[in-house]
Amino acid sequence: MRVTPFVPPGGAMRPDDEHPLLTALIAGLEVLAHDFDVVDLAQHLVDACPPLTGGADAGLFLADHRRDLQLMASTSEEPDLLELLQVEALDGPGRHTFRTGAPTVVADLARTNHRWPEFCQRAMDFGYRAACALPLRARGGSVGALTILTATPGGPDPAALRAGQALADLAGLGITARVALPRLDDLTAHLPAVLRTRIVIEQAKGVLAERGGLDMAEAFRRLRAHAHRTGRRLAEVAAAVVDGTEDTDPFLD
Template structure:
């Protein structure tokens, strides 16, 4: 890809994401889109965002795929990996070859390799001197991050911070409420994914895509649709029918 074409794609992505911030948006949906943009713009396999709660415990809020989600959750369970180190130090972690990091991360490094990833990187999400979490990047090919790639990734991480803190000034005293809101939203979305996956007999990735497609087509927040699926017994049957019809309609195309 030429430098001019890459620059155009990056600027277009940034403009689109900033436009979303200026409109009514769903933070979980936007962070998921950010992971997809990361993969596209950096030519990597996948990405994920981890956010810290008020007790400084990291939680997954968005991932490009279910495979990435599983590895991110394993990283949290093992309490080791690039995102953990990035969050603790507030500094980027760039690992061009995960196979060389077994001594550093004896549980995470083999798990990442087994999942098919050769390179992993993490960049901090920081606002007003507070590290909110980290952006994880995964690739099936070994290799580092160029300065241009790192700048793009850090820019997307900054946009993620703005998305999380949109309703509050980014100071250490005010980050708790929006962080809690984002984390709760992600939990509800995960519950809805599992419910739709079981009811419709589809993969978790497909369940999430169906919920997301429905929410966007109807101008609803992703988390609002998820909450209706999990908590509103009156509208749930109608939603399930709509998702079933959507799956069948797309299957015929």
């Protein structure tokens, strides 16, 4: 993968300049260098996406063994966004990008609502005006999609799309590395185990939310923070919360 260097307005980038894309990629590579969770990597990349691309929100999907898209991470736990992304997984730009392996740009949702009517209408109802989807590329194929939603028509510019694709490619590489199988067909067959991680994390979020009177976003933040603080995998901590072997008081203090 070749990332085109970013040149800030007014001059060339100096070695000591802070570049958001470089920072996000380095942080992602730090995750890859350790025993990581796919969900944790996906969340890191999704959180980095809006400031790099000018998007308002983003969602990252992974395909299961039936080639159905499953949501792995999103910039918000708001029900409206999660509902919209679930619609997109069935019939929307992300689904189309996964099938074709090529980016899909919807510059104006109002003018494209004949193609994905339910997705476009719901997106506009929730305040979005454009969308694009980028493939999660791995070993000559695609294992999912990264969707970027923007609040103004036009969508990301070419530089922003390159930044988004860099994040999507890192996600694809990370998933491939986690499953560690030689062929894309082998990878697809083993993805259900990866997707189950997300289910366990959702269950753990529910436990913390109920016990601490938290919303789901705050429960997830605390779950991730505890995993990072203790140097453990997110899936391991989530499973322990769900089966009752983890003391939840430290999460709720």
